[in-house]
Amino acid sequence: MTRYLARRSVHSAFALIGLIVAVFFLARLTGDPTNLFLPIDASLETRKEFAQKHGFDRPAIEQFWSFLEDVSRGDLGYSLRKQRPAMELVLEAYPTTLKLAGTTMVIAIALAVLIGALAAYRPGGLFDRISGVASLAGASAPDFWVAITGILIFSVMLGLLPTSGVGGLPYWIMPITVLVLRPFGLLVQVVRAAMLNALSSAYVKTARAKGVGERTVIFVHALRNACLSIVTVAGDLTVGLINGAVIVETVYGWPGVGKLMIDSVIQRDFPIVQAAIMVTATAIFLLNIAIDLIYVALDPRIRHQ
Amino acid sequence: MPDGATPLLEVADLRIEFRSGRETVYAVNGAGFSVEPGETAAILGESGSGKSVTASAVMRLLQCPPAAITGGAIRFKGDDVLAMPLGQWRRRCGREIAMVFQDALASLNPVFTVGWQIAELFRAHGEQSGKAAEGRAVELLARVGIPDPVNRARDYPHQFSGGMRQRVMIAMAIALGPDLLIADEPTTALDVTVQAQIMDLLQDLQREIGMAMVLITHDLGVVADVADHVAVMYAGRVVERGTVRDVLGRPAHPYTRALLDSVPQLQGNSSVLRPIVGSPPDMAAMPAGCAFHPRCRFATGECRSVPPPQVAVAPGRIAECHHAERVFHGG
Amino acid sequence: MVQTPQVTAEQEAVAIRRGLPWWRLLLRDPLALMAALWLALLCVCVMVGPELFGKEATTLNLRARNLPPGSTEQGWLMILGSDALGRSMLARLIVATRNTISIALTSVLLAMIIGGFLGLIAGYIGRGVGNLIMRLSDIVQSFPSLLLAVVVLYMLEPRVGNLVIVLAITRIPSYLRVTRAEVLEIRERVFVDASRALGGSRTHILVRHIAPVVAPTLLTILTVDFAIVMLAESGLSFLGIGIQPPEITWGLMVAQGRNYLSQAWWLAFFPGLAIMFATLSANILSNWLRIVTDPVQRWRLEAPKVGNA
Numbered sequence: 001m002t003r004y005l006a007r008r009s010v011h012s013a014f015a016l017i018g019l020i021v022a023v024f025f026l027a028r029l030t031g032d033p034t035n036l037f038l039p040i041d042a043s044l045e046t047r048k049e050f051a052q053k054h055g056f057d058r059p060a061i062e063q064f065w066s067f068l069e070d071v072s073r074g075d076l077g078y079s080l081r082k083q084r085p086a087m088e089l090v091l092e093a094y095p096t097t098l099k100l101a102g103t104t105m106v107i108a109i110a111l112a113v114l115i116g117a118l119a120a121y122r123p124g125g126l127f128d129r130i131s132g133v134a135s136l137a138g139a140s141a142p143d144f145w146v147a148i149t150g151i152l153i154f155s156v157m158l159g160l161l162p163t164s165g166v167g168g169l170p171y172w173i174m175p176i177t178v179l180v181l182r183p184f185g186l187l188v189q190v191v192r193a194a195m196l197n198a199l200s201s202a203y204v205k206t207a208r209a210k211g212v213g214e215r216t217v218i219f220v221h222a223l224r225n226a227c228l229s230i231v232t233v234a235g236d237l238t239v240g241l242i243n244g245a246v247i248v249e250t251v252y253g254w255p256g257v258g259k260l261m262i263d264s265v266i267q268r269d270f271p272i273v274q275a276a277i278m279v280t281a282t283a284i285f286l287l288n289i290a291i292d293l294i295y296v297a298l299d300p301r302i303r304h305q
Numbered sequence: 306m307p308d309g310a311t312p313l314l315e316v317a318d319l320r321i322e323f324r325s326g327r328e329t330v331y332a333v334n335g336a337g338f339s340v341e342p343g344e345t346a347a348i349l350g351e352s353g354s355g356k357s358v359t360a361s362a363v364m365r366l367l368q369c370p371p372a373a374i375t376g377g378a379i380r381f382k383g384d385d386v387l388a389m390p391l392g393q394w395r396r397r398c399g400r401e402i403a404m405v406f407q408d409a410l411a412s413l414n415p416v417f418t419v420g421w422q423i424a425e426l427f428r429a430h431g432e433q434s435g436k437a438a439e440g441r442a443v444e445l446l447a448r449v450g451i452p453d454p455v456n457r458a459r460d461y462p463h464q465f466s467g468g469m470r471q472r473v474m475i476a477m478a479i480a481l482g483p484d485l486l487i488a489d490e491p492t493t494a495l496d497v498t499v500q501a502q503i504m505d506l507l508q509d510l511q512r513e514i515g516m517a518m519v520l521i522t523h524d525l526g527v528v529a530d531v532a533d534h535v536a537v538m539y540a541g542r543v544v545e546r547g548t549v550r551d552v553l554g555r556p557a558h559p560y561t562r563a564l565l566d567s568v569p570q571l572q573g574n575s576s577v578l579r580p581i582v583g584s585p586p587d588m589a590a591m592p593a594g595c596a597f598h599p600r601c602r603f604a605t606g607e608c609r610s611v612p613p614p615q616v617a618v619a620p621g622r623i624a625e626c627h628h629a630e631r632v633f634h635g636g
Numbered sequence: 637m638v639q640t641p642q643v644t645a646e647q648e649a650v651a652i653r654r655g656l657p658w659w660r661l662l663l664r665d666p667l668a669l670m671a672a673l674w675l676a677l678l679c680v681c682v683m684v685g686p687e688l689f690g691k692e693a694t695t696l697n698l699r700a701r702n703l704p705p706g707s708t709e710q711g712w713l714m715i716l717g718s719d720a721l722g723r724s725m726l727a728r729l730i731v732a733t734r735n736t737i738s739i740a741l742t743s744v745l746l747a748m749i750i751g752g753f754l755g756l757i758a759g760y761i762g763r764g765v766g767n768l769i770m771r772l773s774d775i776v777q778s779f780p781s782l783l784l785a786v787v788v789l790y791m792l793e794p795r796v797g798n799l800v801i802v803l804a805i806t807r808i809p810s811y812l813r814v815t816r817a818e819v820l821e822i823r824e825r826v827f828v829d830a831s832r833a834l835g836g837s838r839t840h841i842l843v844r845h846i847a848p849v850v851a852p853t854l855l856t857i858l859t860v861d862f863a864i865v866m867l868a869e870s871g872l873s874f875l876g877i878g879i880q881p882p883e884i885t886w887g888l889m890v891a892q893g894r895n896y897l898s899q900a901w902w903l904a905f906f907p908g909l910a911i912m913f914a915t916l917s918a919n920i921l922s923n924w925l926r927i928v929t930d931p932v933q934r935w936r937l938e939a940p941k942v943g944n945a
Contacts, residue, residue, distance in 0.1 A: 011774070014774075014775075015779075022775070023787065036790070139915075143867075143871070148908065152905070203412055205361075206404075209398055209406075210403075211426075213392075214395075225415070239779075242780040261786065265786055266877075280780070299415075304461075
C-alpha cells in the first residue's frame with residue numbers, strides 16, 4: 001500500500017514540478033520577458049533598466065537557480081501594481097475560491113449520487129431521463145452565458161437576487177447554481193454507470209438473497225462499491241471546477257484567485273499570475289494525494305497489495 | 306414420499322425467458338419439482354439446462370428485465386411466491402429460505418468485512434445489532450469450521466481461500482436457521498478435497514438445523530452421495546424425477562441413461578469413454594418435439610415433431626419421453 | 637453516456653446489424669438529425685455568411701438603433717434586434733460564425749492529428765520516448781485547461797494562431813491516450829502474425845490496422861471536443877483574453893453585450909444562445925455516434941447469456 005501511494009505521489013510531484021519549470025522557461029524564452037511585467041507602451045530604456053534590475057540578462061540556468069532559491073523561501077515576486085508580495089495576495093484570495101469550489105462540489109456530489117443512484121435503479125424511468133437532460137445541459141451550456149442570463153432574469157428583471165458581490169445567502173445562490181451545472185451533469189452519468197454495474201453484480205444478488213432491504217442494497221452495498229469510480233472522477237472534476245470558478249468569480253465579482261488572475265493578466269502583473277499558477281498547481285498536487293488516500297481507505301483490496 | 310403433507314417447496318411448469326434486442330432465449334420451459342421438509346433434493350443438469358435460473362427464480366433474484374417469468378407457479382410452505390409483494394418475500398429470504406452461490410469471491414461484497422456481512426443477517430431481520438450481532442457472526446464462523454474466528458471476522462473476502470470463502474457463504478446462509486437451503490453448485494469452483502469437506506459441512510448443518518436442501522449440480526457423484534430425490538434437467542425442462550436410488554440405478558430417460566453411461570467406470574471393461582454425442586440445443590431456437598432427440602439413440606420420427614409426454618414408469622417416477630418404458634426396462 | 641430517449645442503444649444496434657447506411661440511422665433518431673442539420677446550417681454560415689451578410693453586420697444604421705427582438709419594421713434582418721449602432725444582431729451572429737466555428741474546428745483537428753500521431757509513437761516505440769510523452773500529457777491534463785490557456789496566451793500574445801494552438805494542446809491528451817491504448821493492444825496481436833513475413837512494413841500494417849479501429853472512437857471524441865473547445869474559446873474571449881477586436885466571435889459578442897444588460901439584453905443573450913445550440917448539437921451528435929460505433933462491437937461480443945444454468 002505505501003508503495004502504491006509513494007508511486008502515485010512521485011507521479012503527481014513530477015507533474016507539479018514540470019509545470020513550474022515550464023512556466024518559468026516559457027516566460028523567459030518567448031521574446032522579451034519584460035513584456036510580461038511592464039505595460040505595452042513602456043520605453044526601451046525602462047525595459048533595459050528593468051531587465052538589469054531583475055537579472056533577465058543573465059543566462060537562463062542562473063536565473064532558474066535563483067528562481068528556485070526564491071521559491072524555497074516562499075518569495076514568488078512582488079506585484080508592481082499593488083506593491084505587495086505576490087504570494088500574499090494569492091493566499092488572501094484563495095479562501096474565497098475554496099469556499100466557492102468546496103460548497104459546489106459537496107452539492108454536486110450529493111445531488112449526483114442521489115439522482116444517479118435512482119436513475120440506475122430504474123433505467124428508463126423519471127430520474128434516468130432527468131439525469132440525461134441534466135448532463136446534456138451541463139456539458140453544453142456556456143457558464144458565463146448562464147451566469148449573465150441569470151443576472152438578467154433574477155436581478156435586472158425580477159429584482160430577487162443581487163447582481164454581484166459577496167455576502168449572505170442571496171449572494172451565493174446564483175454563483176453556486178451556475179458553477180454546479182457542469183460537475184453535476186458529468187458526475188451523474190458516472191454515478192449512474194457505476195451503480196448500474198454494481199446493481200447487476202453477484203454480491204448484490206447475495207444481499208437480496210439475505211433479505212436485506214432495497215434501500216440498504218442500493219445505498220450501502222452498491223454505492224459503497226460504486227464510490228471507487230465516483231471518487232476518481234470527482235477528483236478530476238474538482239480540478240476542472242477551477243475553470244468554472246474563474247468565470248463565476250469574474251462575472252459575480254467574487255474576490256477569489258480566478259478573478260485575481262484574470263485581473264492580473266489584463267493589467268500585466270506577471271508575478272501574481274506566476275504565484276497563482278504555482279499555488280494552484282500545489283493545491284492540485286495535494287488534492288491528488290488526498291484522493292489517493294481516500295481511494296485506499298475505500299478499497300480494502302488495495303490496502304493488502 | 307409422504308402423502309398429503311404440503312411440500313416445503315413446489316415448482317410447477319415454470320417458464321422463464323431472457324429478452325435482449327431481437328432475440329429471446331427460452332431458458333426454462335416448464336420445469337417442475339418439489340421438496341419435502343428435511344430432505345435433500347438435487348437438480349442435475351449440464352451447463353445451460355436452466356437449473357441455476359430456476360433456483361434464482363425461486364428466490365425471486367432474477368433481474369427482470371432482461372429476464373421474465375412467463376408462466377408457472379412457485380409455492381413455498383403453501384404460499385404463492387410469485388404473487389406476493391416483493392418486499393414481503395424478501396423479508397422471508399435469509400430467514401426461512403436461503404441460498405449459497407457458486408462463486409464466493411464475486412458473491413461476497415469486497416468492501417465489507419466478512420463479520421459485518423454475516424452480522425447483517427441479524428441486523429436486517431431485526432434480531433440483533435452491534436456487538437451482539439458481531440458476536441453471533443463469530444460463533445457462526447466457528448461453526449462452519451473457520452479457525453481463529455474472532456480475528457478472521459475482521460478480514461475481507463479476498464483474504465480467504467476458496468474453500469474458506471464458501472464456508473463464509475454457508476455461515477451467512479444458515480445464520481437464521483432457514484427451513485430450506487438452496488445450494489447452487491457450491492463446490493464446482495473448488496478442488497476435490499475441499500469439495501468433500503464442504504459437502505460434509507452442509508450435511509452436518511442440515512442434520513443439526515433440520516433444514517431441507519436443494520442441491521444444484523452437474524456432478525453425478527455428489528448427487529449419488531448426498532441427495533434423496535433428484536430432478537434431471539435438460540434444455541429448460543425436468544426430464545426425469547424420482548428418488549436418487551431409482552433414477553440413477555434404473556434411469557427411464559435417454560438423457561439420464563447417457564449421463565450415466567458417460568461417467569468413466571473404475572471397474573469393468575470400459576476402455577472406451579461414451580460421451581453424449583452432439584451439443585446442447587440453442588435455447589433461442591429450440592427444435593420442435595423433444596429437445597433431446599438430436600442426440601438420442603432411442604429417437605424416432607415421433608420424437609422430432611411431438612413434444613414428449615410425462616410418463617409415470619413407476620410410483621413416484623416420472624420421465625418425459627416417448628420411449629420411457631423402453632428405457633426403463635433396459636432397452 | 638447520456639441516453640437520447642427516443643431511440644435506445646438496442647434498437648440502434650439491431651438497425652446496424654441490418655446493415656443500414658449511416659444516413660438512414662441518422663433519420664431514425666430525430667434529435668440527432670436535428671443536431672446534424674443545425675451543424676450543417678452553421679457550416680453554410682461559415683462558408684458564405686460574411687460574404688452574404690458582411691455589409692449588414694458592419695454598416696451603421698442609425699435609424700435602427702437598439703431595436704428589441706421581434707421588430708420587423710426595419711426589415712426581417714432585425715428579427716433578433718440590433719445594437720447601439722443599428723447593426724443587425726442576426727447578421728452579426730451569422731458573420732461571427734466563421735471565426736467561432738473555424739477556431740474550434742481547427743483546434744480539434746490539430747489536436748486529433750498531433751495527439752493521434754504522438755499516441756502512435758508512444759504506443760509503438762514505448763519505453764523512454766513513450767514514457768516522456770505520457771508524462772508531458774499528464775502535466776497538461778492535470779492542470780485546469782482555462783488557466784493553462786490564460787497563462788500561455790498571456791506569455792505569447794492573444795493572436796488567433798496562438799489561440800488555436802493553445803486550445804489544441806489542451807485537447808491533445810485525450811486523443812493521445814486512446815491511440816496509444818489501441819496501438820499497445822494491436823501491437824501484441826499483429827506483431828505475432830506479421831513478424832516473420834513483413835519485417836520492415838510493420839509500420840504500414842500498424843497504420844492500416846489501427847486506423848479503422850481507432851477512427852470511430854477518435855471521431856466521437858472529436859465531436860465532444862468540438863463542444864469543449866467552443867466553450868473554452870468563448871470563455872476566453874468573454875474574459876477578454878481570447879479573440880481581440882476587430883475580430884469577432886460569439887464569446888466576444890457576449891462580453892460586449894454585457895455592458896448593456898439592462899438596456900439591451902438581447903446583445904448578450906443571443907450570441908450565448910448560439911453557442912449553446914452549437915455545443916448542444918455537437919454533444920447530441922457525439923452521443924449518437926457513440927451508440928452507432930460502440931455497441932456494434934459490444935453486441936457481437938455479447939452472446940445472450942442464459943444466466944449461467
